[in-house]
Amino acid sequence: MADGNTSHRFERLPANADERAVEGRATRAAVLDYWEERFGVPRDVLAPYTFWEKGAGKIWIAASDVPDGLAVESLGMTFLRTRQEHWKPTTNAAQRFGRHATRNVIDLTREAAEAFVAGEDQDLAWDGDWGYLIAAHDVAAGAAETRGTTGEASDEGSARREPLGVGLYLHGELRSMIPKGRRREF
Incomplete structure (x- = not known):
């Protein structure tokens, strides 16, 4: 070998x-x-x-x-x-395939999602496994034009879970793993 x-x-x-x-x-x-x-x-x-x-x-x-x-x-x-x-x-993998995840996804409020994509670590309650998680946030489909598999614009008006990236959860703290060059402040 x-x-x-x-x-x-x-x-x-x-x-x-x-x-x-x-x-x-x-x-x-x-x-x-x-x-x-x-x-x-x-x-x-x-x-x-x-x-x-x-x-x-x-x-x-x-x-x-x-x-x-x-x-x-x-x-x-x-x-x-x-x-x-x-x-x-x-981060790319979480954003591309995280919508298929059913376990170890931490759903963030708007405020927590904004802090996460800015690269901030946060004290958050989570009763799931420790370790690497997919951080997600519900985004209103009507807030921005979306395109379905047919390529046609749609405005369903309902929320959809959008994976933001990878976080590391340890000891009650969610650490953002968003790369520095991709962090955003809102």
């Missing part, structure tokens, strides 16, 4: 541990299990995607199947950090 990663090349995640060539590398099965067990995201939501590692523990997701060994700078979007004690989803 190989022991290293190539930091400048994307390498497809093995389907399972039996196919693993690099010790410590996450597998496709483990990634799907993590999202299903931690956040309740059904496996079929992520099934159409391919998963890649570039460097040690930086997992990328792509919507198409790309040949192995292709020299590219970027592939899809960053999705998950592994090779640490607790796996951490990226």
Whole structure:
């Protein structure tokens, strides 16, 4: 079994541990299990995607199947950090797939959501699991024009849960993991 990663090349995640060539590398099965067990995201939501590692523990997701060994700078979007004690989803992943989550989603009030996207840590009550959570807020669909799957504008007038990003909940405190360059104040 190989022991290293190539930091400048994307390498497809093995389907399972039996196919693993690099010790410590996450597998496709483990990634799907993590999202299903931690956040309740059904496996079929992520099934159409391919998963890649570039460097040690930086997992990328792509919507198409790309040949192995292709020299590219970027592939899809960053999705998950592994090779640490607790796996951490990226903000992009939470925003893209968090609407499918049924577990470990903390629903924030407007004020708490504004503080969260500004990068502020907050004392909040939460009776769920500690660790990485998806922070979400109900957004009125009528507040902004939305486009459905047909591409037509709609104004349903009802609220929809919008994932904001990843938070770390420990000891009664929600720590915003919104990257500094993406923080916003309202």
